[in-house]
Amino acid sequence: MxxxxxxxxxxxxxxxxxxxxxxxxxxxxxCSSGSNQSASAAPNPGNGNAQAKKQDDDELAYTKDVPVGGGVIAGDTVITQPTAGSFQGFSSTCTHLGCKVNEVTNGLIKCPCHGSSYHLDGTVAGGPAPRALDSKAIRVDGDKIVSA
Missing domain, CATH: 1.20.5 (Single alpha-helices involved in coiled-coils or other helix-helix interfaces)
Incomplete structure (x- = not known):
């Protein structure tokens, strides 16, 4: 004792x-979830798996850092650009058991805990995740992606 x-x-x-x-x-x-919205802006190529850095309370990433056909993780937000100029935001919380997704590679958002993966539109690509990632409201402001 x-x-x-x-x-x-x-x-x-x-x-x-x-x-x-x-x-x-x-x-x-x-564990948390977000709201449902996405934003659009002009395309900007970027690298394949950049981790976006939050610059202030609303700023999540620069558009140039989110590759077409890929995405980045900025804090609790996953930002993807499935097609040129179409940016989407999602919660980084896996819908299986609440782990945080940790990478966006080869067109998939991946969770390290139990192997769940999601398409760039947030829908389930592979289980055990039971449903799509929750959407998060984002918008493009010039060359920045911000919380909406």
Whole structure:
């Protein structure tokens, strides 16, 4: 047993169980979904799997960083450009168990946890995801993609 500063006794098993409960609570608290909208703008080629950086509260990425036929992940938003000039936004939360998707490659948005993948329009390409990614409202403002 160990003793903390208040004189409370805590054994290793109890401490590990409390840590597991806390980690689970943090994971559940991180799950969210978004609203339904997309935006359009002039096409700009970019690299295949760039991670977009958020510049301020609304700015998600630059249009040049979102490749035609690909996408980027900016925080909790996946931004894709399935066809030239058509930008779409989605939640980065997988609809299977709430893990965060972590890459956009070869025309697919991929989740590392259980192998789910999504097409660039957010629809399920491969399970176990039960439904499409939630849409997130974005818009193009000049050469920037921002939250709408």
């Amino acid at each position: 160990t003793e903390n500063l208040s004189g409370f006794h805590l054994d290793r098993r109890t401490a590990l169980a409390a840590g597991a409960v806390a980690a689970t609570a943090l994971t559940v608290a991180g």
